[in-house]
Amino acid sequence: xxxxxxxxxxxxxxxxxxxxxxxxxxxxxxxxxxxxxxxxxxxxxxxxxxxxxxxxxxxxxxxxxxxxxxxxxxxxxxxxxxxxxxxxxxxxxxxxxxxxxxxxxxxxxxxxxxxxxxxxxxxxxxxxxxxxxxxxxxxxxxxxxxxxxxxxxxxxxxxxxxxxxxxxxxxxxxxxxxxxxxxxxxxxxxxxxxxxxxxxxxxxxxxxxxxxxxxxxxxxxxxxxxxxxxxxxxxxxxxxxxxxxxxxxxxxxxxxxxxxxxxxxxxxxxxxxxxxxxxxxxxxxxxxxxxxxxxxxxxxxxxxxxxxxxxxxxxxxxxxxxxxxxxxxxxxxxxxxxxxxxxxxxxxxxxxxxxxxxxxxxxxxxxxxxxxxxxxxxxxxxxxxxxxxxxxxx
Numbered sequence: 228x229x230x231x232x233x234x235x236x237x238x239x240x241x242x243x244x245x246x247x248x249x250x251x252x253x254x255x256x257x258x259x260x261x262x263x264x265x266x267x268x269x270x271x272x273x274x275x276x277x278x279x280x281x282x283x284x285x286x287x288x289x290x291x292x293x294x295x296x297x298x299x300x301x302x303x304x305x306x307x308x309x310x311x312x313x314x315x316x317x318x319x320x321x322x323x324x325x326x327x328x329x330x331x332x333x334x335x336x337x338x339x340x341x342x343x344x345x346x347x348x349x350x351x352x353x354x355x356x357x358x359x360x361x362x363x364x365x366x367x368x369x370x371x372x373x374x375x376x377x378x379x380x381x382x383x384x385x386x387x388x389x390x391x392x393x394x395x396x397x398x399x400x401x402x403x404x405x406x407x408x409x410x411x412x413x414x415x416x417x418x419x420x421x422x423x424x425x426x427x428x429x430x431x432x433x434x435x436x437x438x439x440x441x442x443x444x445x446x447x448x449x450x451x452x453x454x455x456x457x458x459x460x461x462x463x464x465x466x467x468x469x470x471x472x473x474x475x476x477x478x479x480x481x482x483x484x485x486x487x488x489x490x491x492x493x494x495x496x497x498x499x500x501x502x503x504x505x506x507x508x509x510x511x512x513x514x515x516x517x518x519x520x521x522x523x524x525x526x527x528x529x530x531x532x533x534x535x536x537x538x539x540x541x542x543x544x545x546x547x548x549x550x551x552x553x554x555x556x557x558x559x560x561x562x563x564x565x566x567x568x569x570x571x572x573x574x575x576x577x578x579x580x581x582x583x584x585x586x587x588x589x590x591x592x593x594x595x596x597x598x599x600x601x602x603x604x605x606x607x608x609x610x611x612x613x614x615x616x617x618x619x620x621x
Contacts, residue, residue, distance in 0.1 A: 228264040228339075229354065229435040231275040232346030235266055239340045244269045244330040246290035250277050251301070251358040251431045252414060254321040262412040262433045269294055277324055278304070286324060293328040299366035300326050301358060325358050325431070327366040338368045338387030345372060346435035353407035355399045357389055359429035360419065364390050371403045394421030395428075403432045410436040410502060438463040439528070440499065443482075444490040444518060445508035446473035449533065452576035453506060454481050460580060462504070467493045469514070491517040494525075504529040504583050506563065510538055516545045523555040529586050531563035531579060538562075565592050 228235070228249045238245055245268040250261050265275040265283065267290035277286055282304045289302060305321045329336055338354070345352035351373035357364045370386040385400035398421035406413060412433050419426045441457040443450045446468035457464040458481050465484040468474040474487045486493050490509065499505075505522050509515055510533050519542070522530045534542065539561045546556060564578030565585065585592045 228262065228266075229342065229346040229352075229433045230262055231264055231266060232343045232435060234274045236340075236343040236347035238266075238268060239329075239343055242331075244294060244328070246293040246326055246328045248277055248286045248290055248324050248326045249356075249431065249433075250322050251325045251429075252323040259322070260412075261414060261431060265290070267291060267294070278322065282322075282324075286326070289324075289326045293326045294330070297328050297330060297332065299328065301365065302326065323358070325356070325366065327356070334390075335366075335368050335387055338370050341386055342368070342370045342433075342435075345370075349437050351407060351434075351436045353403040353432055353434040355389070355403040355430045355432045357428055358414070358431045360426070364428070369396060369399050369403065371400050371407060373407065389428075392420040395419065397421060399430055402430065403434075406432045407434045407436070410434055439502035439504070440465065441504045441506065442467060442494070442497070442499075443506045443508060444468070444514070445510075445533070446470065446475075446478060446485075447508055449572045449575050450506075450508050451479055451481075452572040453508070453579055454479055456576045456580045458483075460584070465497075468509075489517075490514050491521050494518060494521055499525055499527050501526055501528060503527040505531070506579060507532040508563075510534040512542065512545055515542055516549060519546055519559065520549050520551055523551060523558050529560065529583055530558055531560035531582065533563045534561065536562060560586070 228247050235245070235247065245266050247264050247266040250259050250263045253260060259277055263275070263277050265273060265277045265286055267273045267287055271291070273287055276283065285304070289300065293300060301323060303321065303323050329339055342352055342354040352370060354368055354370050356366055356368045367389045368387055369389055385396065388396050389399055395417070398417050402415045402417065415430050415432060416427050417430065419428050438461055441462035441464045443453055443457070443464065443466050446466055450466060454464050454466060463483050464481070465486060466474060466479050466482045467486040467488060467490050469487065469489045471487045474485050476485060479485055505527055507515055507518060507522070507530070515532060519530070519532060532539075532542065542561070543556060560582060563582070564575065565581045567574065567578045567581065569575045569578040581592065584590065
């Protein structure tokens with residue numbers, strides 16, 4: 228649901244009634260992961276997607292029905308059968324979809340509205356909803372915010388209620404906060420009284436966090452192409468270069484930030500986290516060595532450096548000379564990118580972005596043709612037989 232927060236927030240502010248269908252669990256080769264949503268308003272306008280097209284029509288009708296009767300429903304869509312007109316996933320997966328009406332008389336509408344508002348404003352927030360349990364609790368929602376958010380109140384605070392035992396709310400809030408801290412969306416199971424005992428409830432926790440950062444060092448033509456593809460992938464992109472004649476808005480109109488500063492000094496003072504990717508395109512030792520010496524010791528997602536294989540070997544020796552360990556060097560992706568035979572700046576940017584995605588998702592980088600690995604590895608059935616998934620937000 229939070230993946231279409233901006234549009235839904237506008238609907239809330241306009242006073243529209245709508246129903247939202249959210250993927251809450253997947254199995255097999257499902258095209259969308261938990262948290263993906265499709266919403267339909269009372270005029271029949273639809274936004275979002277839950278399946279990439281396989282079952283959109285059927286889900287649209289479920290949303291219209293939910294708007295009419297005000298009931299939350301959980302529906303499973305599975306493998307296509309021999310009937311060409313059957314509603315099923317042609318890709319051979321299973322998805323469970325929770326359809327929730329959000330009308331003026333919907334209990335907890337204000338909680339969903341607050342969650343959508345926070346996500347639309349780029350604030351860190353997580354909303355937990357009951358997706359399996361007693362009928363009277365289905366769809367109930369609880370919201371937690373980042374403790375650093377001025378609007379979050381005191382640490383551990385939450386908004387709304389799941390409608391059961393008071394301890395249920397506190398336990399659910401703790402689980403939601405843990406997933407929010409990790410920037411992840413996923414399902415958890417707890418007992419109806421908030422403990423691990425009693426009738427189990429399944430919660431979908433959707434986390435919305437600010438976009439991950441991509442910092443591109445080196446204001447060259449390849450960087451301009453990488454900025455564009457980084458924005459396409461949903462990154463907040465910064466370009467940093469010590470040379471003011473090259474680091475200009477005219478050359479990088481798509482960048483969120485342009486910083487004229489020595490790269491390592493900027494990296495020392497700027498915010499990074501476990502989702503940050505650092506792309507070093509300067510291939511100049513006076514910039515690269517102090518920058519990579521610092522970068523390889525930061526808990527970031529990816530560090531890549533451009534250059535020929537000879538440049539790579541020379542750079543590694545220079546890094547060893549300043550105390551970078553072999554374990555730290557093993558984190559460096561150099562020469563940067565996957566082997567696509569890239570030549571142009573745009574092709575090279577695609578090569579770099581492909582490696583970043585493969586690193587983030589655990590992909591091999593090999594062609595899918597003839598391969599026997601899962602196409603959507605996040606959606607495989609767990610060993611316990613429970614359908615579930617945890618997806619990193621894009």
